[in-house]
Amino acid sequence: MNVLHNMKTLELPPILSAALPGIRWPLEMEAPPLHFRSLEEMKQIRSGKLPDLELFRDVPSSLDSLFPLHETEKQTRHFGTISIALILLGHGLTDECHDLITPLSWPDDIHFAHGPSIYGQVSPSARTYASYVHSLVHRKEAFHHGEFGMMGFQNANYWSNAASSPTGASSLPHTDLYRELKSLAEEFADHEPVQMWCSTNLDDTSPVFDARMLHKLCANVLKQNPRDSVMQTFAERAVESEIRVLLTKTLRNAGFVFHDSVILQRQKDNCRVEVSTEANLVDVNIALSASRKVSSAHLNQFRTQGSVILRGILTSPVNESRALAAAAGLACRLLDSPGCRLISDANGSHNRDVVEVSFSFKEQTLDVGNEALYFRDGDVWVSEKNINHPSLTKYSFEAATKESPDLTFLDPLHGARGETPTTVVQWSKGTIF
Known part of the structure; x- marks a missing residue:
């Protein structure tokens, strides 16, 4: 792997491009809780279950090669770290994402984090993106109880509030997030529950895109029994779009140039998740x-x-x-x-x-x-x-x-x-x- 010393105006390297099509957000009731383990420990836990792509074979090495530690522009490294974390999250490697994002978004040293806290060295913009991604980590944690005894969705709300702090919130791609979700909604024009959700939540005149509405959407889908399979698909696609929009911004802030479609375009699935049809006699x-x-x-x-x-x-x-x-x-x-x-x-x-x-x-x-x-x-x-x-x-x-x-x-x-x-x-x- 070539070491990239000058991150300005570089095209996306193959190691990143190859990982983009596989980004997904499946809503799994039996998804495991967070392990709160280091990257090295997670290698042992995964034990050969990592995606068969170069980026995932050695995350610290990939990160250091793409964004060298001696890089003179620290913000390039910070946004590069956030970008790698988003890609990891999009491939189901939630703990690895958490390990990378924690030093940029939390002021104390944490035992599982990849290195000591650099919270004070991170720009308000990078800290905001790191906090937003941190909210996605705990959204994925869902109904499990983790840090501070908080349920994943509760912790996700905490980090959404952190990301909406005035110092960096304006740097988030609010308009792009609204646009992608409204475009996605057009694909579900015949499904009334999706349209009702969109009419209630997608107000693109608002200056701030509130990630908490997607926390709630995912929680409601997971609680449904039996599930509305169309609503589940919409929720999964909505979060995937959210990740891809954030990734376009973080990769650009990391020094790469590309057309938006390179990140936003998804590879269509040919399979569907089976939904339980078990009936309950109570609410x-x-x-x-x-x-x-x-x-x-x-x-x-x-x-x-x-x-x-x-x-x-x-x-x-x-x-x-x-x-x-x-x-x-x-x-x-x-x-x-x-x-x-x-x-x-x-x-x-x-x-x-x-x-x-x-x-x-x-x-x-x-x-x-x-x-x-x-x-x-x-x-x-x-x-x-x-x-x-x-x-x-x-x-x-x-x-x-x-x-x-x-x-x-x-x-x-x-x-x-x-x-x-x-x-x-x-x-x-x-x-x-």
Whole structure:
């Protein structure tokens, strides 16, 4: 590989051009969480699973050859790093992208990052692009819990806010992002949900393109069960377009010249992702919302004591259909089961595959054993034992697999989320002191 010492007005080298057609953004429910490991450690983890392209065989070497460390213009190196990170992300190498982008966007040294923080040496423009790409890393993390105990989509919103800071936000290609998404929407002119989403979100008179709308779009697609396969395709293509627009700008800022179509043109796919057609008997969004309110502390209490009180699971209005959906979501989460089935009664069973979820539909204090328990509207008491209190509305569930008949709820996030942390150690980002 030739070392490029003068980055001004250079055409894209083959090592970069070859990687561009393969950029994609598949929405995978079972996508792995971030590993938070260094580039060297990720080589071992990938173990021969890298794309068969020169760029990916040795990322540090590729980066240093294209953008030498002794380069007199630091910003060329910074934007080059961001460009490589975007290409890695577009090929599913999320951790490797995270490793490269962290030193440019975070002020502290981090154990997995590729080198110490250079946050203070990065221009506002480069820092803004690095923060934007950082938001994409955590968008890909999706519903997994990672740094600071934050869910991926929550962390993505944090980094979108960082990218919209006044010092560098104007350098982002807002107009180009709107243009590419509106052009993409024309390909889905016959699909009403896509058109409704576009009419609500694509206001090109706004001075700022808000990446959070794509965070939300991806989250909603992942939560759908069954999924709208057309909406999923639109979301995947929308993020791919976003990556390609950002890449046109970062590569130019890294000193390359090319026609926009070189980056923006995609290679069409001949295959489609199969979408599950499993049906739920309850509102999936309500069930998932309830399950996300279960922390590691709740799980530990339930596992050790066999019961737990969960506060504010539902907001007003609390009715039986919403309560049933929330109860099903809680049952799957607490039983650590991919699905659950509503049964007539647990009948005092101590079977750990059976759980009772009892909702309070009003504010009340109940005498339970030797203590008085206070409930608000929307609070829940979950137990392995037979509750059967006349002032509570009880739902009994047993664990089930996705192949089981008569499923009440199939949890699309089973096995794809972490536990909400409750200790200082779990909240640590891993900063080097």
